[in-house]
Amino acid sequence: MMTIDQARDRAAQIVERARGAGADAADAVFSADASTEVSVRLGALEDVGRSENAELGLRVFVGRRNASVSTSDFSDAGLSALVERAVAMAREAPEDEWAGLAPADRLLRAAPPAIDLDDGGEVAPEALKARALAAEDAARAVDGVTNSEGGSASAGRGVVALATSHGFVGGYAVSSHGTSASVLAGTGGNMERDYAYHSARHLKHLDDPATIGAKAGARAVARLNPGRVNSGPMPVVFDPRVGNSLLGHLLGAIAGQSITRKTSFLLEALGTAIFSAGVTIEDDPLRPYGLRSRPFDGEGLPVAPHTLVADGVLQTWLLDSASARQLGLEPTGHAARGGAGAPGVSATNLQMAPGTLSRDALIADIKRGIYVTELIGMGVNGVTGDYSRGASGFLIEDGEITTPVAEFTIAGNLIDMYKALMPASDLDFRYAINVPTLRVEGMTVASG
Numbered sequence: 001m002m003t004i005d006q007a008r009d010r011a012a013q014i015v016e017r018a019r020g021a022g023a024d025a026a027d028a029v030f031s032a033d034a035s036t037e038v039s040v041r042l043g044a045l046e047d048v049g050r051s052e053n054a055e056l057g058l059r060v061f062v063g064r065r066n067a068s069v070s071t072s073d074f075s076d077a078g079l080s081a082l083v084e085r086a087v088a089m090a091r092e093a094p095e096d097e098w099a100g101l102a103p104a105d106r107l108l109r110a111a112p113p114a115i116d117l118d119d120g121g122e123v124a125p126e127a128l129k130a131r132a133l134a135a136e137d138a139a140r141a142v143d144g145v146t147n148s149e150g151g152s153a154s155a156g157r158g159v160v161a162l163a164t165s166h167g168f169v170g171g172y173a174v175s176s177h178g179t180s181a182s183v184l185a186g187t188g189g190n191m192e193r194d195y196a197y198h199s200a201r202h203l204k205h206l207d208d209p210a211t212i213g214a215k216a217g218a219r220a221v222a223r224l225n226p227g228r229v230n231s232g233p234m235p236v237v238f239d240p241r242v243g244n245s246l247l248g249h250l251l252g253a254i255a256g257q258s259i260t261r262k263t264s265f266l267l268e269a270l271g272t273a274i275f276s277a278g279v280t281i282e283d284d285p286l287r288p289y290g291l292r293s294r295p296f297d298g299e300g301l302p303v304a305p306h307t308l309v310a311d312g313v314l315q316t317w318l319l320d321s322a323s324a325r326q327l328g329l330e331p332t333g334h335a336a337r338g339g340a341g342a343p344g345v346s347a348t349n350l351q352m353a354p355g356t357l358s359r360d361a362l363i364a365d366i367k368r369g370i371y372v373t374e375l376i377g378m379g380v381n382g383v384t385g386d387y388s389r390g391a392s393g394f395l396i397e398d399g400e401i402t403t404p405v406a407e408f409t410i411a412g413n414l415i416d417m418y419k420a421l422m423p424a425s426d427l428d429f430r431y432a433i434n435v436p437t438l439r440v441e442g443m444t445v446a447s448g
Contacts, residue, residue: 001032001033001034001157001158001159001173002032002054002159003159004159004161004171004172004173005171007030007031007032007159007160007161007171008161008163008169008170008171010030010056010074010161011028011029011030011056011161011162011163011169011171012028012163012169014026014028014030014056014058014079014082014083014163015027015028015058015163015164015165016165017079017080017083018058018060018083018086018087018165019165021083021084021087022062022087023060023061023062023086023087023090023165024061024062024063025060025061025100025101025164025165025166026058026059026060026061026164026165027058027059027101027162027163027164027165027299027300028056028057028058028059028162028163029056029057029160029161029162029298029337029338029339030054030055030056030057030160030161030162031053031054031055031158031159031160031161031339032052032053032054032055032158032159033051033052033053033054033156033157033158033159034050034051034052034053034156034157034158035050035051035154035155035156035157035176036048036049036050036123036125036128036154036155036156037049037128037152037153037154038125038128038129038131038132038152038153038154039132039150039151039152040129040132040133040136040150040151040152041136041148041149041150041151042136042140042148042150043133043136043137043140045129046150048125048129053072054072054074055070055071055072055339056070056071056072056074056079056082056339057069057070057337057338057339057340057341058070058082058083058086059086059342060083060086060087060090061090061099061100061101062087062090062091063095064095064096064097064099064100065090065091065092065093065094065095065096066090066093066096066099066100066342067086067087067089067090067093068086068340068341068342069082069085069086069089069340070339070340096322098322098323098325098326099322099342100321100322100325101164101165101166101299101321102164102168102299102300102301102321102331102335103321103331104166104167106301106302106330106331107164107166107167107168107300107301107302108168108170108295108296108300108301108302110302112170112172112295112296113286113295115286115287115288115289115290115293115294115295116201116202116288116289117172117173117174117175117201117289117290117293117294118157118172118173118174118175118201119175119201119202119203119204120157120175121155121175121203122155122157123155123177123203128153128154128155129153131153131179131209132150132151132152132153132179132209133151134151134209134210134213135151135152135153135179135180135181135209135210135212135213135216136148136150136151136181136183136213137151137210137213138181138209138210138211138212138213138214138217139151139181139182139183139196139213139214139216139217139220140183140213140217141213141214141217142183142185142214142217142218142220142221143221144185144186144217144220144221144224145183145184145185145217145220145221146184146185146186146187146191147183147184147191148181148182148183148184149182149183149184149193149195150181150182151179151180151181151182151209151213152178152179152180152181153178153179153180153209154176154177154178154179155175155176155177155178155203156175156176156177157173157174157175157176158173158174158175158176159171159172159173159174160172160173160174160294162296162298162299162300162337164299164300168296168300170295170296170300172294172295174201175201175202175203176199176200176201177199177200177201177202177203177206178197178198178199178200178206179197179198179206179207179209179212180195180196180197180198180212180216181195181196181197181209181212181213181216181217182194182195182216183195183216183217183220184220185217185220185221185223185224186224186225190224190225192220192221192223192224192226192404193220193223194216194219194220194222194223195216195219196212196213196215196216196219197212198212198430199291200289200291201289201290201291201293202289205289219373222394222404223392223404223406224404225403225404226392226403226404226405226406226407227395227403227404227405227406228405228406228407228408228447228448229370229395229405229408229445229447230447231408231444231445231446231447232444232445233442233443233444233445234366234368234369234370234442234443234445235363235366235369235370235396235439235440235441235442235443236369236370236372236410236439236440236443236445237362237363237366237369237370237371237372237396237437237438237439237440238372238435238437238438238439238440239371239372239373239393239437240426240427240428240430240434240435240436240437240438241373241430241431242372242373242374242375243435243436243437243438244350244431244433244434244435245375245433246414246417246418246421246435246438247281247350247352247433247435248433249380249382249387249414250266250281250308250309250414250418251318251346251347251350252264252382253265253266253382253385253414254266254308254314254316254317254318255317255318255323255344255345256317256318256319256320256322256323256324256326256327256345257323257344257345258382259317259323259327260323260326260327263382263383264382264383265381265382265383265384265385265414265415266314266385266415269314270314270315270316270317271313271314271315272313272314273312273313273314273419274309274312274313274314274415274418274419275309275312275418275419275421276312276419276420276421276422277311277312278311278312278355279309279311279312279352279353279421279423280307280309280310280311280352280353281307281308281309281350281351281352281353282305282306282307282308282350282351282353283305283306283307283308283334283347283348283349283350284305284348284349284351285297285303285304285305285333285348285349286303286304286305287348287349290348290349290432291349291431291432292346292347292348292349292432293348293349294348297320297333297334297335297336298320298335298336298337298343298344298346299320299321299331299335299337299343301321301331301333301335302333303333303348304333306332306333306334308347308350316332317329317332318332318334318345318346318347319331319332319334319345320334320335320336320343320344320345321335321343322342322343323345334346334347347433348432349432349434350432350433350434351427351429351433351434351435352423352427352434352435352436352438353423353427354423354424354425354426354427354436355422355423355424355425355436356425357422357424357425358424358425358426359424359425359426359436359437361424362422362424362437362439363396363399363400363401363439364399365399366396366399367397367398367399368395368396368397369395369396370391370393370394370395370396370405370408370410370445371393371394371395371396371401372391372392372393372410373392373393373394374391374392374393375389375390375391376389376390376391376392377389377390380414384413385413385414385415386411386413386414387410387411387412387413387414387417388409388410388411389409389410389411390407390408390409390448391408391409391410392404392405392406392407392408393405407447407448408445408446408447408448409445409446409448410443410444410445411443411444411445411446412440412442412443412444416442417440417443420440420441420442421438421439421440422438422439422440422441423435423436423437423438423439424436424437424438424439
């Protein structure tokens with residue numbers, strides 16, 4: 001794999017070439033990665049895949065005009081053509097009074113923080129195959145599992161570098177490891193599918209494949225013979241693996257572009273209570289081994305933990321430099337940069353603080369409700385907050401999770417849902433967005 005220094009040099013060199021070709025300012029992002037994935041099904045090898053990708057994205061400014069281009073052709077002729085095309089496009093682009101590089105006085109100047117995102121290891125395909133087989137074998141061993149969609153294991157490493165014409169050059173490396181299994185339970189027309197997976201930056205932190213497989217098998221069997229739910233308003237409890245999507249909708253609503261374009265259901269909510277008292281949501285880009293950790297943002301600004309919601313009150317927008325300028329605020333270190341196009345914004349490792357009640361205590365007073373384990377479709381309106389999604393899960397009856405149910409819809413409005421949300425105490429760090437079990441009062445449940 002390319003080293004961090006090589007990646008930094010490549011990004012810095014293209015920025016210098018852009019300045020030499022007439023750009024007033026420029027930035028470039030370079031990324032390269034290589035990964036291997038092995039999949040098995042019914043105990044036999046099904047596929048071995050190897051992918052290697054590299055991309056260079058260049059953004060140039062001519063006055064207040066800018067353009068972005070990207071390439072995977074790193075020949076001298078290819079890079080020359082890239083620079084010439086970018087500068088020519090910028091000269092013809094409309095003026096954008098908000099666009100520009102990040103403030104020079106805000107750039108990360110110190111050594112990047114050490115957050116240990118790369119374990120430096122290479123995993124042989126034979127080891128990946130053994131891990132995939134172990135996961136699938138454990139899933140198939142669960143009583144009631146009748147077929148398999150397969151097991152898989154993957155490993156990869158990558159490097160990212162960013163350079164700007166006003167003084168920033170940085171880079172970092174990451175590794176990734178994953179294991180998954182997906183199986184079916186039941187027979188004929190009465191078959192149910194479920195899965196389990198785990199991802200980690202370091203191989204030593206990856207769950208045992210047998211644990212992952214057993215979880216997939218147990219989940220599939222638990223879904224057998226689903227019933228229907230009576231329609232009406234009732235409490236809905238979200239399993240953590242689907243409850244984190246509620247925070248995904250929050251991120252979209254507080255992104256700077258949503259605020260500047262006035263397309264957010266939280267447009268006037270900054271500094272107000274949008275959750276109930278006690279709810280705190282934090283974003284931590286510096287968590288060691290974090291799935292979305294990074295030492296700097298997509299514009300070269302330093303990053304730090306942010307409290308997005310404190311005791312229910314919304315504390316901040318997520319701002320890159322352009323949206324911050326438009327709003328008369330300071331960038332928050334949340335800029336995210338892909339190969340092509342201007343920076344957007346992205347949170348990193350997001351978490352909702354746990355509540356005081358266990359999961360069982362959280363549902364103990366629910367006479368009749370729903371425990372959701374799967375969400376289907378994307379029926380969410382980011383402008384109004386209206387929320388409607390297909391779901392499956394289990395009935396809650398007299399404070400107990402009982403029989404499986406399927407083919408129903410849960411609906412509400414995110415403004416009301418957030419205010420009625422209550423977290424349990426079972427927070428576990430397994431994803432990029434981590435939440436405990438969440439209870440939301442008063443949602444409308446409709447049987448399909």
